[in-house]
Structure formats: C-alpha cells, structure tokens
Amino acid sequence: MINLLSYTCIVLGIFFWFWGTLPLLGDRSVLFKLHSLSVADTLGSMSIIIGLLLKIPSEWPLLILAIISLAIWNTVLGYVLAYCSSSEGSHE
Template sequence: MINPLVNLFSYGCIGIGLLFWFWGTAFLPSRRSVLFKLHMLSIADTLGSMAILLGLLLKRPQEWPLLVLAIISLAIWNTVLGYVLAYCSTTEATHD
C-alpha cells in the first residue's frame, strides 16, 4: 500500500517535529527574558509543527488540501503573532 521508504521518511519528519517541540518548550520554565523565549518558541513551534504536518502529508496524501492550508496558515499567523507579542511586551517593558 504505502512505500516503506516514504513511511520511514514520514515517521522521521514527525519525530523531528516532536524533537523541535520538546527542545523549544524546554526553555519556557527557565529564567530568561521574554524575547529570548519568544524567539526559541516561535522557531521551535513553527518549524516543529510544520515538520509534523509534512510527515502527515507524506503519510496521508489524500488529505493534502487540509494539510497545505494548515501549513500556510501556521507559517503566516505564527510569524505575525511573534511580531505582535514582541512589540507588545517590549513597549510595556520600556514604559515601566
């Protein structure tokens, strides 16, 4: 049914995405600044989620419209959200 090489590749993508998730989220409980955490989190969440979605796309290619839409909206919205959060938190910090 499914090519074992493609299957292996999709599991590899999902594994890399999970690794990204754990790596980026592990910085959250530390005592760093908000901007550092935001940088790590936006990289890890966006790239990790996109890797997971790519793995799912390889595994179930018949659901491609949904997954491509998810990848596009994830890329756009997470980038914009990163900018907005950084803008809001830094203006508040300088205002104090």
C-alpha cells in the same frame, strides 16, 4: 521508504516541540523564551504536517492550508509581540 521518511518527519517534529520547552527553564527574558518556544513549535508542527502529507497525500489541500496558516499566524504573532514589547508600543 515513504513510511520511514514520514515517521522521521513526525519524530523530528516532536523533538522540536520538546526542544522548544528547554529555554523556558533558563534565566533569559520572557520575550527570548517566547521567541524560542514559538520558533521550535512552528518548525515542529510544520515537520509533523509534512510527515502527515507524506503518509496521507490524498489530504494535501487541507495539510497545505495548515502549513500556510501556521506560517502566517506565527509571523503575525511575532510582530504583535515585538510591537507590544517595544517602548513605542507600550501603553501611553
């Protein structure tokens, strides 16, 4: 049962990775494309890490650190992108 749940999380993560690339083909703005890609990649990566956590629970400290790092990195990257795209954050 744990193996099935683990593989389900990993396949779901790979699905999110591919699903996040679909908006890149659209006509939306670059920032919308970056946002949707980063959200889908974050969810996909976290899902894969949770699947690995279920598969190899002996490595839980490293995998929890990976999840926390993903969450912090993508939050900071989102703020940096928002600041760079705002009119106040533009080059003066």
